[in-house]
Amino acid sequence: MMPVLIDTSAWVSYFREKDSTEGEIIDGLIEDTAVCTTGIVVAKLVAGAKNNRDKSKLEKILRTLPFLNITEPLWWKAVEYRWKIRLDGFTDGLPDTIISAAAIHFGAQLFTLDSHFDHIAEFIPLDLFK
Numbered sequence: 619m620m621p622v623l624i625d626t627s628a629w630v631s632y633f634r635e636k637d638s639t640e641g642e643i644i645d646g647l648i649e650d651t652a653v654c655t656t657g658i659v660v661a662k663l664v665a666g667a668k669n670n671r672d673k674s675k676l677e678k679i680l681r682t683l684p685f686l687n688i689t690e691p692l693w694w695k696a697v698e699y700r701w702k703i704r705l706d707g708f709t710d711g712l713p714d715t716i717i718s719a720a721a722i723h724f725g726a727q728l729f730t731l732d733s734h735f736d737h738i739a740e741f742i743p744l745d746l747f748k
Contacts (some may be wrong), residue, residue, distance in 0.1 A: 619652045623721045624661045625730035656686040656720045686724045695719050703741045717742045
């Protein structure tokens, strides 16, 4: 199975409503060991933890996942993607471009609930998990 990078929006839904459709999908992906993560997703999630218990819960799960390291060449690719997206008239957040670049570089699909990734995928070869 192709690796799946789960975006912050899908993780937030998962932790809020584990019995949701997204929760069931993520549980299945975790069971199939298809889930991976990257630093920017981890940072956004853990920074949003409401208390130490939630922080520990997040870290316990996220530390078990394969980690996609963003190296210097990948940062430059993210810059290239960000520039292209901006020139084509769409302004997204830099973190989302970095997440997209990591997914593309590592051959992962991106599972997200944020519709603006649909727009990003119009400009760069981002494979969204459906």
